Amino acid sequence: xxNNDLVLAVDAMGGDFGPPVVVPGALSAARSTGxxxxxxxxxxxxxxxxxxxPARDRPEALYDIVPAxxxxxxxxxxxxxxxxxxxxxxxxACRLVKQGQARGIISAGHSGAAVACGMFIxxxxxxxxxxxxxxxxxxxxxxxxxxxxxxxxxxxPHHLFQFGLMGTTFAQDIxxxxxxxxxxxxxxxxxxxxxxxxxxxxxxxxxxQHLNFLGNxxxxxxxxxxxxxxxxxxxxxxxxxxLSEGLGTSLTNVLKRELLSSGLLPKVGTLLARxxxxxxxxxxxxAEYGGAPLLGLQAVAxxxxxxxxxxxxxxxxxxAATYVEKGTxxxxxxxxxxxxxxxxxxxxx
Amino acid sequence: xxNNDLVLAVDAMGGDFGPPVVVPGALSAARSTGxxxxxxxxxxxxxxxxxxxPARDRPEALYDIVPAxxxxxxxxxxxxxxxxxxxxxxxxACRLVKQGQARGIISAGHSGAAVACGMFIxxxxxxxxxxxxxxxxxxxxxxxxxxxxxxxxxxxPHHLFQFGLMGTTFAQDIxxxxxxxxxxxxxxxxxxxxxxxxxxxxxxxxxxQHLNFLGNxxxxxxxxxxxxxxxxxxxxxxxxxxLSEGLGTSLTNVLKRELLSSGLLPKVGTLLARxxxxxxxxxxxxAEYGGAPLLGLQAVAxxxxxxxxxxxxxxxxxxAATYVEKGTxxxxxxxxxxxxxxxxxxxxx
Numbered sequence: 001x002x003n004n005d006l007v008l009a010v011d012a013m014g015g016d017f018g019p020p021v022v023v024p025g026a027l028s029a030a031r032s033t034g035x036x037x038x039x040x041x042x043x044x045x046x047x048x049x050x051x052x053x054p055a056r057d058r059p060e061a062l063y064d065i066v067p068a069x070x071x072x073x074x075x076x077x078x079x080x081x082x083x084x085x086x087x088x089x090x091x092x093a094c095r096l097v098k099q100g101q102a103r104g105i106i107s108a109g110h111s112g113a114a115v116a117c118g119m120f121i122x123x124x125x126x127x128x129x130x131x132x133x134x135x136x137x138x139x140x141x142x143x144x145x146x147x148x149x150x151x152x153x154x155x156x157p158h159h160l161f162q163f164g165l166m167g168t169t170f171a172q173d174i175x176x177x178x179x180x181x182x183x184x185x186x187x188x189x190x191x192x193x194x195x196x197x198x199x200x201x202x203x204x205x206x207x208x209q210h211l212n213f214l215g216n217x218x219x220x221x222x223x224x225x226x227x228x229x230x231x232x233x234x235x236x237x238x239x240x241x242x243l244s245e246g247l248g249t250s251l252t253n254v255l256k257r258e259l260l261s262s263g264l265l266p267k268v269g270t271l272l273a274r275x276x277x278x279x280x281x282x283x284x285x286x287a288e289y290g291g292a293p294l295l296g297l298q299a300v301a302x303x304x305x306x307x308x309x310x311x312x313x314x315x316x317x318x319x320a321a322t323y324v325e326k327g328t329x330x331x332x333x334x335x336x337x338x339x340x341x342x343x344x345x346x347x348x349x
Numbered sequence: 350x351x352n353n354d355l356v357l358a359v360d361a362m363g364g365d366f367g368p369p370v371v372v373p374g375a376l377s378a379a380r381s382t383g384x385x386x387x388x389x390x391x392x393x394x395x396x397x398x399x400x401x402x403p404a405r406d407r408p409e410a411l412y413d414i415v416p417a418x419x420x421x422x423x424x425x426x427x428x429x430x431x432x433x434x435x436x437x438x439x440x441x442a443c444r445l446v447k448q449g450q451a452r453g454i455i456s457a458g459h460s461g462a463a464v465a466c467g468m469f470i471x472x473x474x475x476x477x478x479x480x481x482x483x484x485x486x487x488x489x490x491x492x493x494x495x496x497x498x499x500x501x502x503x504x505x506p507h508h509l510f511q512f513g514l515m516g517t518t519f520a521q522d523i524x525x526x527x528x529x530x531x532x533x534x535x536x537x538x539x540x541x542x543x544x545x546x547x548x549x550x551x552x553x554x555x556x557x558q559h560l561n562f563l564g565n566x567x568x569x570x571x572x573x574x575x576x577x578x579x580x581x582x583x584x585x586x587x588x589x590x591x592l593s594e595g596l597g598t599s600l601t602n603v604l605k606r607e608l609l610s611s612g613l614l615p616k617v618g619t620l621l622a623r624x625x626x627x628x629x630x631x632x633x634x635x636a637e638y639g640g641a642p643l644l645g646l647q648a649v650a651x652x653x654x655x656x657x658x659x660x661x662x663x664x665x666x667x668x669a670a671t672y673v674e675k676g677t678x679x680x681x682x683x684x685x686x687x688x689x690x691x692x693x694x695x696x697x698x
Contacts, residue, residue: 139599140599140602140603150536153536153543153544154544154545185588186588187499187502187583187584187587187588187591194502194584195502195503195584196503198584218588218591218595219587219588219589219590219591219592219593219594219595220591220592220594220595220598221595222592222595222596223595223596223598223599223600224595224599232588234536235536235543235544235547235585236584236585236588238536238568239534239535239536239567239568239581239585239588239589240568240588240589240592241568242536242567242568242569243568243569243571243589243592243593244568244592244596245568245569246567246568246569246570246571246572246573247571247572247593247596247597248596248600249569249572250488250489250572250573251572251597251600253489254489255604
């Protein structure tokens with residue numbers, strides 16, 4: 001089962017819970033995909049989490065421990081982490097990839113640090129100015145990819161253009177969409193609606209080769225399942241992502257309160273609610289999809305929510321394994337270089 | 350009951366359904382508030398809708414019909430409507446206010462036309478550069494005001510600053526919050542997070558007099574009920590508004606499907622669902638709050654959703670009546686002029 005080419009570096013110290021959650025998640029994905037995971041972080045803590053697993057769940061061929069002594073605190077600035085935390089798990093994990101000992105990284109730690117270390121240690125795909133953080137959102141039908149959701153607070157049209165190229169490639173390989181429908185997030189469906197960034201980006205996306213560009217989509221189209229990839233600047237995308245999380249939670253709270261206080265045959269109500277909540281919960285449960293790929297780097301990098309559980313970590317590691325096996329990186333490089341001239345033109349205007 | 354000072358011009362032709370929906374809504378608000386409504390539009394259509402109401406629901410003291418021959422089509426551009434549709438219901442309604450025959454307008458028609466006619470016929474409060482469209486959103490606790498939601502696609506810091514001043518005043522008078530907690534929509538709670546527009550606007554809001562400024566809020570904070578007024582540029586606000594509508598609808602669809610297919614004691618399920626949906630539906634039902642005030646004009650102007658039902662129209666007319674009775678306009682003028690120097694400084698940098 002073990003695949004020697006498929007080695008992934010996992011930031012074992014990341015996330016709100018660290019090794020007790022990350023280690024079982026990583027091992028679970030290793031067992032199901034055949035990937036080998038390098039568990040990066042403080043050795044004793046990782047060892048302790050490994051020891052708490054049944055022996056059959058941690059075959060030695062599936063993992064290695066790579067020590068990293070420093071821990072990143074959530075309130076530290078990415079630039080300081082880069083400079084002062086050379087032996088942090090995220091930096092060590094990135095260097096393992098840079099040195100060819102692993103094919104990608106997975107981290108649920110400080111996401112700003114992951115983006116900064118990804119940019120400066122792994123480096124960018126030639127021609128990519130801004131890597132984008134992409135998130136997979138549930139919809140009424142199949143999942144949808146939204147990017148950028150926070151790596152780039154201010155964007156220019158050629159950035160959104162490249163987000164469209166990268167998002168389309170990722171959706172083909174990882175979500176399995178043959179010809180993903182691509183939209184740009186705006187405030188009206190007609191061409192010409194939106195702010196100046198949207199209007200100029202629209203022009204570029206229309207001219208690109210091999211894109212199934214639908215044009216503008218609105219906020220209300222994100223969850224219908226009628227578009228597969230949506231691009232926007234990282235400010236708008238981050239607001240949209242957090243708003244979706246928040247509204248999902250608030251609606252669930254209201255519904256729970258109401259079901260509890262309705263007093264109608266409580267037991268049946270509970271059964272029914274449990275059933276309804278299964279699917280409902282799935283729709284607002286971002287753990288389902290594991291992590292957010294940071295697209296545009298020289299290797300796969302998956303950033304997970306700090307509150308990730310083992311299932312989310314496992315999904316993220318499995319996503320990285322698929323990415324490596326499908327050769328997605330090579331296809332991203334090709335998509336960027338095939339549109340190099342258009343990008344260069346856009347950058348110059 | 351009738352209040353001679355309280356006359357409101359209602360665009361009877363507006364909305365997806367026109368007079369059959371707008372006329373009963375306007376009359377219902379007139380009866381409950383004592384306002385007199387000027388029903389502006391094609392006389393025979395308005396008369397027909399009036400005749401279909403029971404006589405006791407349309408006392409003659411409560412309304413007048415003001416003829417307007419032209420109809421605005423949804424695909425027309427606001428600039429063209431201004432130039433070529435001088436006798437449209439929205440233009441005639443605005444002129445009634447301009448000439449002192451009414452104190453405000455309510456329209457469920459073409460919202461771009463309402464904004465343009467409001468700007469150019471009613472005019473702006475001295476010192477206000479950009480009127481803002483504000484929307485009242487439901488939360489887990491009390492309603493919240495979000496502005497701008499689409500009148501200004503590109504904004505500068507002094508615009509967001511004035512949105513904060515106007516939103517606070519409106520929330521005091523219309524939502525009844527003594528000291529509304531004001532936030533700016535960003536992608537991190539700490540000062541210094543966000544794009545350059547947010548950072549500069551933050552500085553201004555911090556310096557303003559009489560504002561209860563909390564600082565940055567995130568997308569996930571919009572529905573918790575822990576902030577009363579949130580400012581953002583019209584692009585971000587429009588995306589946020591439509592996303593909320595869309596996600597609410599999609600979650601409701603998923604939940605309905607699940608409850609239907611669960612097969613658990615269908616009848617009890619229906620009862621329970623109906624009860625749960627009452628509150629749940631209220632949370633995503635924007636008709637509840639009627640309309641979006643366009644703040645910063647020389648009179649009250651309420652823009653309603655095209656799909657408004659009579660209840661939404663009635664709520665919007667009642668909101669306009671409260672606005673007039675409370676003297677909100679005067680208080681908006683004062684809030685703007687009290688911060689004139691800071692605004693002028695911000696505009697110059």
